[in-house]
Amino acid sequence: MLRHSAKPASSPLPSAVTVIEVIQRSAEFLARKGVDSPRLQAELLLAQVLKLPRMQLYLDFQRQLTPAEADHLRELIQRRGRREPLQHILGTTCFCGLEMAVNRHVLVPRPETELLAEAGWEFLRQLTPGDSGPRAVLDFGTGSGCLAVTLAVKCPDVHVTATDVSPDALAVAAQNAARHGVSDRIEFRESDGFAALPAGANFDLILSNPPYIPTLEIDTLQPEVRDFDPRAALDGGPDGLKFHRLLAGQATAFLAAGGRLMLELGDGQAAAVRESFEAENWIVEAIRPDYNQRLRIMIARRD
């Protein structure tokens, strides 16, 4: 007779297993599939299935999984084995300490982008309150809304306009704004570049993590990125700098006096990005390193 536990030959898990056994077997399976940090990934997926904090697993190593739990975990481990990002499987990620929903319509926010958010809120906090209403921020290419939502949470007196060419991404961003109670201070606009911004719109801070991967490099990236992040979130044109040039040329019209433009850029792009901005008469104030000491965050002004 077939027991409930009958499973395809490729399955990473046997039927009746304890917590410690599934962790070991799942980690081995994920390692064979080329997944980084396989044991951690297995633990996080198991914690999701058991609805426990990950550290609790260590207190429950001999607990036996129910058949339903084992089936659920098997499905998640197989997805991860196909290199679907952990964040897509969990449905969320953490950005600047805030939980953000993510799915295949948005770039999974990266740790280095937290440095851009931090530079943004440091700048906003030292501005004196405006005479003519709240300070205005533009998040160009908002994706999951991680930057827009974080700035609205960290700086309760700012109003954010968040744009993206993808309506599906804007839907995720709006969900994240609602999750963090800042929907009333973020205006979402579907826009190709600056096209949908009203003439005369003026921002104290424009920040963007634009697409910056050179088109032909996308297929060389790890499967989690290449196959699951939206192409439109990655593709920066032939040399990766299409959006930096667009911002250098067009952001001036939307920047308030004394304002700042803050951008993320790819490893090795700092000199070329600086050159594009200086050619358009920007003053490049700083290009800051990421956690690996690579120059990744540019801060520029007009005056």
Ligand SMILES: C[S@@+](CC[C@H](N)C(=O)[O-])C[C@H]1O[C@@H](n2cnc3c(N)ncnc32)[C@H](O)[C@@H]1O
């Ligand atoms: C690298 S992702 C950044 C997402 C998010 N801000 C973050 O830091 O995680 C770039 C975003 O720019 C958007 N985008 C691509 N082309 C665009 C365009 N022509 N106009 C506006 N947004 C665009 C993409 O849809 C994507 O959401």
